[in-house]
Amino acid sequence: AQTVTQSQPEMSVQEAETVTLSCTYDTSESDYYLFWYKQPPSRQMILVIRQEAYKQQNATENRFSVNFQKAAKSFSLKISDSQLGDAAMYFCAYRSLHHNTDKLIFGTGTRLQVFP
């Protein structure tokens, strides 16, 4: 079974600075998706960024980028130029490509605080 581990329960960053959230996962599959979701106090699940495992190039979405190391099974999220609105819970998630087993498997989350 696949597992996702986020070893940082809490992180903090100063506004305009850069922060990196860590995520590791375990799987025997060779192709899959990885995601970072943001959950603000409203508790809406908001997709931040996704990565297809077959792509070597790291995904980037504006201030958000990932460092995907497939061999190491590592998938970290870098937030550049942090803003107060980035404060939230961040979940790393794994999704199998196999039909009927494609549920999201989440890590335990990292709470990010942003200080002015």
Next chain:
Amino acid sequence: AAGVIQSPRHLIKEKRETATLKCYPIPRHDTVYWYQQGPGQDPQFLISFYEKMQSDKGSIPDRFSAQQFSDYHSELNMSSLELGDSALYFCASSQTGTYGYTFGSGTRLTVV
């Protein structure tokens, strides 16, 4: 763009009562998923349906049941409610073969 619609947004029930949560997926999405997120926890997968048939099952209590109807909306039925069932319940939908996975806003269930 249409989103995943969940109703109700909030629900308060007493212990041992029954609750029904509804989910309306994005049109043409063929798979629906249900997740439970307790306070301070990550979302846990409960059950999924593909083309109205149960496709995968997670840690769903026997007191819970779910189904997907001919119009593709899904309902999660929860009976003999316990205090520990208080949580945020998410529905999500996807289209097979795509990476898209859209969450609804969730139903916050409080059992008192």
